[in-house]
Amino acid sequence: MRVIFLFGTALVALGAGSDTAAGKLWTELKAKRDKLPSLHQEFEVSRTSKTATSSQSSKWQIVLEVSQGQWREKSVSGSGNRLRIFDGKELFWMEEGGEEYVRVKRHPKDPEPVPSPYLAIDVDWSKSQEVERRPCGLPDKDDQCVVLEVRLKPWSRTNSPSNVTSMLQGFARMSIDTETGLILSLRIIEAIQGQRSSYQTDLSYVVTRLGYGGLADASLFKLPSSELREVKELSRWNAAKIKKQLTGKPAPELTVMDIQGKPVALSTFKGKTVLLDFWTTWCPPCRADAPALDKLYRKYGEQELMIVGISVSEDRAIVEQFLKGHPHSFPVVLSSENEMPAAYQIGVFPTYIVIERDGTVASAVEGDQGFSDLRKLLKKAGLEIE
Secondary structure (H helix, E strand, O other), rough: OHHHHHHHHHHOOOOOOOHHHHHHHHHHHHHHHOOOOOEEEEEEEEEEEEOOOEEEEEEEEEEEEEEOEEEEEEEEEEEEEEEEEEOOOEEEEEEEEEEEEEOOOOOOOOOOOOHHHHHOEEEEEEEEEEEEEEEEEOOOOOOOOEEEEEEOEEEEEEEEOOOOEEEEEEEEEEEEEOOOEEEEEEEEEEEEOOOOOOEEEEEEEEEEEEEOOOOOOOHOOOOOOOOEEEEEOOOOHHHHHHHHHEEEOEOOOEEEEEEOOOEHHHHHHOOEEEEEEOOOOHHHHHHHHHHHHHHHHHHHHHHOEEEEEEEEEOOHHHHHHHHHOOOOOOOOOOOHOOOOOOHEEEOOOEEEEEEEEOEEEEEEOOOOOOOHHHHHHHOOOOOOOO
């Protein structure tokens, strides 16, 4: 879900006041959609990011409920489900089954928030057009779909005084049912210049199921529990949360590139015990534990054990300089250059996650005292740390 909000915060509403043919058509179709008493849509979503040397992809599902200006969007992925709920006035953000929620701050002049498949996009209508009309291909319906291609206006976002991200060029192509105004597919391609590199993103939504009409359950558009705690930012995952929610369950997939540009995927390590080591160069316990972990990997690696070191939120230059003096024989991944699933967005260091040979999570430990507990976990797997 990070991806969706990345686009959502960078883009603003599809203008309803355009006097171009494509702009007028968009306004007409939106009006049809807004007249529906309720709607249910399910989307398959994929995102690919490409640099000059590598490519990274991720997939998830979105389940959308809309009724009378309110909506609920559930994002379903291997690392858990996240909810966005708009009750007609306020927008809330939370993890399904979690104990916290965030009330998203909005300026009075901000456009009304919309679900992700209906992403607000800053469009250059003078360069946008209708491409074609064709059958939508919906079961038991002969609705016609219109395909719009819209050009996106460039944008820049300042993440910090020294870190500016800019979208240099982009377009979106969408297929919309002319009878209902519903988007059935959407593809957004953007060329982005970051602080360290340039890359291209390709984000795609495709409807897999839909229905509309009738009355929606009003409780869908309210906070799921009165006991939820409001916070400014959802808590990052830690060992306690991992043990509570993931122990005994299949480990969320992790598909990334290591610091040398080689692919690393958890799914390829079944049959081995896997140790995920979340660390930073400035963490004293991380530095103290590193020689023992490297020795452990050289003893068991490639046959019984896979260790993946995940350097959290540090630039490549800093990590490369550190590794010159403290080389690791196991793969090292930079979270700053990879999209990390929610379950692996760790904020306490070091944190160790042990994954069984069958791919299920054994447990997690963290902090200064974590290494002794890690010894016990690995010993159960038949591995001894000297």
